[in-house]
Every structure is written in C-alpha cells, then in structure tokens.
Amino acid sequence: MWSWDIILALLAVGSAAGFIAGLFGVGGGTLIVPVVLWALQLQGIGGHPYAQHLAIGTSFAVMVFTTFSSMYAQHKKHAIDWTTVRQMTPGMILGVLLGAVSAKYMPTLALQVFFIAFLAFIALKTLRDSKPKPSRTLPALLGLTAVGTLFGAASSWVGIGGGSLSVPFLLYCNFPAHRAIGTSSGLAWPIAIAGTIGYFANGLHIANLPEGxxxxxxxxxxxxxxxxxxxxxxxxxxxxxxxxxxxxxxxxGIMLLLIAAKMAWNLIH
Structure with a gap:
C-alpha cells in the first residue's frame, strides 16, 4: 500500500532533488537512490536481492525528466557549452551502457559500499578549494571521450547524472563555475536516458521483481x-x-557527506 506519508515524503525529496539538480548541474540521484530504497523497505521489499539495482534504475528514470527540465532552464540562460556536450556525450553513453551491463553481476552490498565511498570522495573533493593552473584546458577529443566513458560508467553504478564528476572536472579545466554547472546539466540528460535504457533492459529477464x-x-x-x-x-x-x-x-559537499554517513550507518545496522 502506498500511504500518504510515503507519497508526501517522495514529493518532498523529489522537490529537493529537483532543486539541487538545477542548482549544481547534477541529476539528483544522490537523494533519489536512498529514498527509493527507503520506499522499497516500507513496501516490505527492501531485502530484495536486486533492491539497489531497482533504486539506481529508478533514479535514472526520474533523472530523464529532472535533467531535461534543468538543461532547458540553463539553455535559456545561455550557460551551456554545447561543443563540450557534443564531444563528451558519446563516451558517456558508452560508459553508462557498459556500467549498466556490469552492474547486473555485482552484488547489492558491493554497489552500496561503492556508492557510499563514492559520495564521501566527491564530498571531500567538493569542499577543497584548490585552484587549477591557469593554463589548464579541456583535453583533445580522444581524451574527452575517455573521460566521458569513465564518468558514464561511474554514473551507471551509483545511479547519478554525472554532475558530481563533470562539474569538478570542468572546474579543473578552468570553466567558470556557472558555465561548468550549466554544461554539466547538458551532459546529465543523455546519461539519464542511457542509464534508464540499460537498467530497463538488464532487468527484463529477472524473475520475481516487485509489482510495478x-x-x-x-x-x-x-x-x-x-x-x-x-x-x-x-x-x-x-x-x-x-x-x-x-x-x-x-x-x-556537506550534504553529500551527511548522505554518505547516513547510508553507512544504515548498512552497518
């Protein structure tokens, strides 16, 4: 049964995830994955062997809508470097699909531990205010493709839109902060689409998945x-x-640390 408490909680988290997605150029998966796991637990299926996979796949599907809304708003403000988006997108899509296929063979516990470690690492990187060399620029097309593939695979494993990786990377390459966030929102939408397709296809032949x-x-x-x-x-x-x-x-960065700490606590207990 879907009680009003669950529905209102999901709406509240969805509102926060959407706001954060627009604010930071991310997909909002850092909030969506934990709340989907929580909703599955309340439905009595939190212990399903593919619970984490369901949470990540669901996160990607939500991000298709979230990131398009964010991307459109950033485009209207002329904050997206579409050349960079076009150059990185093929590698990101490849990485997401490869990650979705390999995630099927990874145990739920391994994905949860990876997700927690990933959040903590990105949080610490975000809190550091290190300045890149003034001469630092984007790599050539081959380098951008390789970086995109790596970011896409990591995004696929943890169910995020890639902004937690692409924003720090673009800042490292001396993008202005608002330009980096805007461009990241443009990169997040194709990642969300590819991730949704990958997790949908890889779960089709799994027996005894929850109703819905x-x-x-x-x-x-x-x-x-x-x-x-x-x-x-x-x-x-x-x-x-x-x-x-x-x-x-x-x-x-503080928010990511809090989420990582909460998920680690739940995992231990």
Whole structure:
C-alpha cells in the first residue's frame, strides 16, 4: 500500500532533488537512490536481492525528466557549452551502457559500499578549494571521450547524472563555475536516458521483481518523484545564477557527506 506519508515524503525529496539538480548541474540521484530504497523497505521489499539495482534504475528514470527540465532552464540562460556536450556525450553513453551491463553481476552490498565511498570522495573533493593552473584546458577529443566513458560508467553504478564528476572536472579545466554547472546539466540528460535504457533492459529477464517494476525501474516511484523534480529544477537553476558558487559548493559537499554517513550507518545496522 502506498500511504500518504510515503507519497508526501517522495514529493518532498523529489522537490529537493529537483532543486539541487538545477542548482549544481547534477541529476539528483544522490537523494533519489536512498529514498527509493527507503520506499522499497516500507513496501516490505527492501531485502530484495536486486533492491539497489531497482533504486539506481529508478533514479535514472526520474533523472530523464529532472535533467531535461534543468538543461532547458540553463539553455535559456545561455550557460551551456554545447561543443563540450557534443564531444563528451558519446563516451558517456558508452560508459553508462557498459556500467549498466556490469552492474547486473555485482552484488547489492558491493554497489552500496561503492556508492557510499563514492559520495564521501566527491564530498571531500567538493569542499577543497584548490585552484587549477591557469593554463589548464579541456583535453583533445580522444581524451574527452575517455573521460566521458569513465564518468558514464561511474554514473551507471551509483545511479547519478554525472554532475558530481563533470562539474569538478570542468572546474579543473578552468570553466567558470556557472558555465561548468550549466554544461554539466547538458551532459546529465543523455546519461539519464542511457542509464534508464540499460537498467530497463538488464532487468527484463529477472524473475520475481516487485509489482510495478519494469526491468530495474520501479514505476510508482518514478511517477511521484518526477512530478516534483520537473517543477523544482528550474527554481534551482534560477537560484544558482544569483548565489556565489563557492558557498553552494560547500553546502553541496556537506550534504553529500551527511548522505554518505547516513547510508553507512544504515548498512552497518
């Protein structure tokens, strides 16, 4: 049964995820994956052997809507470097599909541990205010393809839109903060589409998935979360273009650390 408590909680998290997606150029998966796991637990299927896979696949499906809303809002503000998006997208799509295929053979515990470690690492990187060399620029096309493939695979394993990787990378290559965030939102949408296709296809032949699941995508959660993320992503974009980027990065890093700590606590207990 889907109680109003669960629905309202999903709407609240979806609103926060959409706002953060627009604010930082990410997909919002760092919030969506834990809340989908929580919803599965309340439905009595949190112990399903593919619970983490369902959470990640669902996160990607929600991000299809979230990242499009964010990308469109950033495009209207002329904050996306479309040349970089076109050059990195093929590698990212390849990485996402490879990651989705390999994730099927990874145990749930391994994915959870990887996700927690990933969040903590990115949080610490975000909180550091290291300055790249002024001469640092984007690598050539082959290098961008390789980086995109790596980012896509990592995104596929943890169910995020790749912004947690692409924003720090673009900043490292001396992109202005708002340009990096805007471009990241353009990269997140194809990742979300590829991830959704990959997790849908790889879960089709799995027996005894929960009712309402299409492959590794839990449709009831997608429907509820997407409504909220679509509405709040443009608000996040608007806010990002008004506030100092450094303060936003600090808040984002702290949030990632809190999520990683909470998931680690739940895993241990």
């Amino acid at each position: 699941a299409a492959g590794f995508i839990y449709l009831p959660a997608v429907a509820i979360l997407s409504v909220a993320t679509i509405l709040f992503a443009p608000l996040g974009v608007k806010t990002a273009h008004k506030l100092p980027a450094r303060k936003l990065k600090i808040a984002f």
